[in-house]
Amino acid sequence: MxxxxxxxxxxxLLLSTPLTLxxxxxGEEHAGATxxxxxxxxxxxxxxxxxxxxxxxxxxxxxxxxxRENNGFKFSQEMSPAGEKAxxxxxxxxxxxxxxxxxxxxxxxxxxxxxxLELGYRSAGPNGEQxxxxxxxxxxxxxxxxxxxxxxxxxxxxxxxxxxxxxTAFTQPTxxxxxxxxxxxxxxxxxxxxxx
Numbered sequence: 797m798x799x800x801x802x803x804x805x806x807x808x809l810l811l812s813t814p815l816t817l818x819x820x821x822x823g824e825e826h827a828g829a830t831x832x833x834x835x836x837x838x839x840x841x842x843x844x845x846x847x848x849x850x851x852x853x854x855x856x857x858x859x860x861x862x863x864r865e866n867n868g869f870k871f872s873q874e875m876s877p878a879g880e881k882a883x884x885x886x887x888x889x890x891x892x893x894x895x896x897x898x899x900x901x902x903x904x905x906x907x908x909x910x911x912x913l914e915l916g917y918r919s920a921g922p923n924g925e926q927x928x929x930x931x932x933x934x935x936x937x938x939x940x941x942x943x944x945x946x947x948x949x950x951x952x953x954x955x956x957x958x959x960x961x962x963x964t965a966f967t968q969p970t971x972x973x974x975x976x977x978x979x980x981x982x983x984x985x986x987x988x989x990x991x992x
Contacts, residue, residue, distance in 0.1 A: 875978045879961030883976035886955060887963045889915055891974045894953075894965055898972040905951040908967060909933035917955060931955050936968065937989055954985035 875883065893911050897903065902911075909931070913919060917931040932954040938945040950968030957963060962985035965974040980988055 875961045875976070876958075879958040879978075880976060883957045883961040883963050886957055887965075887974045887976050890953070890955070890963060890965060894967050894972045894974060898967050901969070903950045903967040903969065903972075905933045905935050908951040908953065912953065928956050928959065932985070936966070952986065956985055 890912065893915065894908075897908060897911055902908065909919065912931055912933065918929060920930040920932040934952050936948045936950040936952060938947045948968060950966060953963075953965040953967075955963040956979075960978055962977055962979060963974065964977055964985050964987070966972065977985070977987075979985060
């Protein structure tokens with residue numbers, strides 16, 4: 797039996813290209829080639845040939861497939877028109893209080909909570925769970941600086957207005973902000989800090 801030279805070359809190339817098993821963000825496994833051909837194809841200096849393949853979504857930042865699926869925890873759910881209207885009404889009540897506090901250089905959670913409770917809101921439980929109609933005021937989230945975590949001065953605020961709507965706010969030495977949003981899948985009214 798005689799094997800053609802081109803068939804021998806193709807077989808040698810296939811056997812010399814190692815295959816790897818990679819995990820995507822949600823644990824799906826995919827087999828793919830590694831080595832120089834795969835590296836060249838993924839190189840940012842080369843422009844892609846032909847149309848994008850796979851599930852590339854228009855708002856996926858860098859064209860990554862399944863971006864919204866893998867980062868769904870970062871997006872708040874839609875508010876109903878009634879929920880958004882109710883949230884905006886409460887935001888309009890909260891904003892002048894935060895402006896007054898910020899101007900007076902008051903941004904610690906205890907005094908911010910006390911000032912907002914004067915508007916008639918009820919405080920969330922000791923664990924800060926965001927129940928309907930309850931006000932949550934907590935310190936700012938820690939962030940990493942140089943070689944350690946620091947907790948900046950300030951307060952984060954969340955008021956769950958309806959099943960689908962929240963008022964979120966913060967006040968800190970540099971600024972303050974009040975906004976409305978739907979609930980986040982894993983963190984309720986507060987925007988999540990990292991992955992799941």
